[in-house]
Amino acid sequence: MSFNLYLLFIMSNAILAMPPFQWQQHIWDLFCSNHEAEKLPHAFLITEQHGVGAKSLALAMGQYLLCLSPLERLACGNCKGCQLLKAGSHPDLVQVHLEEKARQIKVDQIRAVAEFVAKTPQQGGYKVVVLWPAEAMNTNAANALLKNLEEPSGKTIFVLVSHQPSSILPTIKSRCAKFFLPAPPREQALEWLESVSVADAEFLLDEAQGAPLLAKEWHDDGEIARRGKIVASMVSIAQRQLEPMLFAKQLTGQEPYDVVQLMMVAIEVVLAHKCGQRKVLGHYRDLVVAVDRCQSRVFFKLWDRLCQKKRQAQSVANLNPALFFEELTMDWHAATGFSSAA
Structure with missing residues (x-):
């Protein structure tokens, strides 16, 4: 089957789901086998590295279950159930996700799920309840969901998606059948990216750390240019052509977690280059030149520091972004202190 068929289009709550991506086929086959044997668990937890397609897989599972005439383990796309899904008006599907500008899934959203679960399927x-990202539920929301999972109602199926399963209540995880969705083999991911007309596929896939859907998203929305500007500022810091406080101000409005993650990718590129293990592509070419005189041990130490900052960005509720970015840029400035030495 052509890779071009492996697409998921979501507009509002409308779903037009095609077969799973090729790298998801083993999970899809297991899911369908359990369905055919009438042994479906009442809850699934799909975990992934962000950008591998867990959400699209979860929605494809939902469409398959709600299709009235599935064909060869695929939703038919034409029955009344599929038409309702395409229109975003299927009464037996609920999607739970972060509301606009929200950082948490709130308890009121889960209470609405409880009301949905209590009703007879129309x-x-x-x-079907599809919820993502599961780690975004606040404590009250997670406890409310747990009550639904502890007392499953009829033919209700929960499909949870998470990029950080360690942040989910253990009691929730214990009540779910677990699927882990790894990044696909590199050649398979590149083949798919090329099939959907993504230029510079190799560089974008590296930038997205092997996640093909994330690479395509960045290609389409200009994210790669934003990341390039940040790396260019890192180069200027290393060359002592930019003050770290000015760099910190340039980062205003960025997500702290995303900036830390980008800096960690940059360090990976630098260290791999120093070991002769990686071809340097895209906006990292100037970076490896700028820090060529810095010793590897400095970047290993900075890596440990960035791991701490990453955890801080994930867990601190009232994070001060300005202070966070100042500390981050000063750390980079200190680590690259010898790069411009004579």
């Missing part, structure tokens, strides 16, 4: 089959 189409006479399954009811």
Whole structure:
């Protein structure tokens, strides 16, 4: 089957789901086998590295379950159930996700799920709840969801998606069948990116750390240019052509977690280059030249520091972004202190 068929289009709550991506096929086959044997668990937890397609897989599972005439383990796309999904009006599907500008899934959203679960399916089959990212539930929301999972109702199926399963309540995880969705083999990911007309596929895939859907998203929305500007500022810091406080101000409005993650990718590129293990592509070419005189041990030490900052960005509720960025840029400035030495 052509890779071009492996697409998921989501507009509002409308779903037009095609077969799973090729690298998801083993999970899809297991899911379908359990369905055919009438042994579906009432809850699934799909974990992934961000950008591998867990959300699209979860929604494809939902469409398959709500399709009235599935064909060869695929939703038909034409029955009343599929038409309702395409229109975003299927009464037996609920999607739970972060509201606009929200950082947490709130308890009121889960209470609405409880009301949905208590109702009889309007189409006479399954009811499906797709929730992502599961780690975004606050404590009250997580506890409310747990009550639903502890007392499953009829043919209701929960599909949770997470990029950080360690942040989910252990009691929730214990009540879910678990699927881990790894990044696909490199050649398979490059083949898919090229099939959907992504230029510089090799560089973008490296930038997205092997996640093909994230690479395509960055290609389409200009994210790669934003990342390039940040790396260019890192080069200027290393060359002592930019003050770290000015760099910190340039980062205003950026997500702290995303900036830390980008700096960690940059360090990976630098260290791999120093070991002769990686071809340097895109906006990292100037960076490896700028820090060529810095010793590897300095970057290993900075890596440990960035791991701490990453945890801080994930866990601190009232993070001060300005202070966070100042500390981050000063760390980079200190680590590259010998790069411009004579």
